[in-house]
Amino acid sequence: MNAAIVMEFIRAINEADVDKIYALMTDDHVFVDSQNNKVVGKDSMKKAWVDFYKLFPDYHLEVNEVITKNEVVMVNGFASGTYKNLRHEDKDTTWIVPAAWKAVVTNSKIELWQIFADMSKAYEIVRRYAGTEIA
Numbered sequence: 001m002n003a004a005i006v007m008e009f010i011r012a013i014n015e016a017d018v019d020k021i022y023a024l025m026t027d028d029h030v031f032v033d034s035q036n037n038k039v040v041g042k043d044s045m046k047k048a049w050v051d052f053y054k055l056f057p058d059y060h061l062e063v064n065e066v067i068t069k070n071e072v073v074m075v076n077g078f079a080s081g082t083y084k085n086l087r088h089e090d091k092d093t094t095w096i097v098p099a100a101w102k103a104v105v106t107n108s109k110i111e112l113w114q115i116f117a118d119m120s121k122a123y124e125i126v127r128r129y130a131g132t133e134i135a
Helices: 002-014 018-023 042-055 120-129
Strands: 025-032 038-040 060-069 072-082 094-106 109-117
Touching: 002 018, 002 060, 002 072, 002 094, 002 109, 018 025, 018 042, 025 042, 038 042, 094 120
Parallel strands: 025 109
Antiparallel strands: 025 038, 060 072, 072 094, 094 109
16 A cells, blocks of 8 residues: 555655645655755745656656555656756766655655655756856
8 A cells, every 4th residue: 555655755746746746745844855855845945846746847757666564655767857958979967867756644744755866967967067058
């Protein structure tokens, strides 16, 4: 059951369905990014997802394995995205990284979502192209 809820959450992420993501979070939801920064509360996290999809509208999680132990669900696979969906043959705007996610499911909602991945390439792309037009 908990794995199915996590997979539904991942489907919502892959569809950039912020309302569905929001509906699947507990009120006291905690998001922990790959640099151990935290966002607490589903309202704050909804805004964070909206802002993230502005940077990477095609953000996608590929699942290779799901491991469940009680309320904890661990997922591994890959995360990918393209900066503002801007693609150009001589510009490096797409990234893909191995990743793992930890979810804690409480009352059929995601209480904790933590990502483990080296997101440095994505951050570098944002730094390189923010405020510039790729042509």
